[in-house]
Amino acid sequence: RLWDAFRIGKRSQGFEIRNAWVTNNRDDCVENDFLMSGKITNSLFDGCFVGISLAPRGKPDRRAEIEMDRVLLRLKAYDYKGKVRHGLPFKLRGKPPKLTIRNSVFAAENGNIIGAPYVETLWKSVERCSNNVFLWLGEGEPPAFYGLLPDCFQVVSGSTATAVWNRVRENWINCNGRMDRLATDPTPLQSRCVDDVLSEFRG
Numbered sequence: 001r002l003w004d005a006f007r008i009g010k011r012s013q014g015f016e017i018r019n020a021w022v023t024n025n026r027d028d029c030v031e032n033d034f035l036m037s038g039k040i041t042n043s044l045f046d047g048c049f050v051g052i053s054l055a056p057r058g059k060p061d062r063r064a065e066i067e068m069d070r071v072l073l074r075l076k077a078y079d080y081k082g083k084v085r086h087g088l089p090f091k092l093r094g095k096p097p098k099l100t101i102r103n104s105v106f107a108a109e110n111g112n113i114i115g116a117p118y119v120e121t122l123w124k125s126v127e128r129c130s131n132n133v134f135l136w137l138g139e140g141e142p143p144a145f146y147g148l149l150p151d152c153f154q155v156v157s158g159s160t161a162t163a164v165w166n167r168v169r170e171n172w173i174n175c176n177g178r179m180d181r182l183a184t185d186p187t188p189l190q191s192r193c194v195d196d197v198l199s200e201f202r203g
């Protein structure tokens with residue numbers, strides 16, 4: 001329930017975010033506008049306005065590499081300049097850094113996105129990628145620009161997409177519930193933790 005959940009400073013080269021649980025933050029899950037290289041692993045970002053901000057300040061080193069592994073990221077729409085909308089999994093400005101995305105789930109609920117002109121540039125910046133799922137939680141078919149996703153993403157829509165998100169979110173909480181949490185958060189059941197929950201939905 002913040003604005004930016006994490007802000008990466010200009011002296012944070014090689015940063016690592018792991019085992020993070022963020023819920024309903026009104027801006028970036030992670031602001032990395034100095035384009036530091038780093039890793040984000042085993043984290044649940046549940047209801048972010050924007051995923052990872054890579055909108056550089058000044059003249060940063062664009063050789064940065066961002067690695068994401070076992071990240072659950074749900075974009076949530078908020079009121080923005082009189083319209084209900086959200087951003088993309090990555091917010092860009094100019095040439096983006098290199099991206100590695102593995103074993104992760106991205107979900108979106110609103111087609112009135114901010115940053116649509118950067119969609120093609122965004123997905124072309126993904127250099128290493130495997131075993132990912134994109135969930136369209138909105139009504140009907142996902143907007144055409146999501147068709148530019150790399151082949152390493154399985155796209156799921158409709159009621160199945162909602163079921164997948166609820167399941168992977170529940171499983172992450174069950175597997176990581178020993179961390180501090182709010183009293184209103186779900187109670188974890190570690191006996192129900194599954195190592196590869198995505199295998200339940202693959203054909």
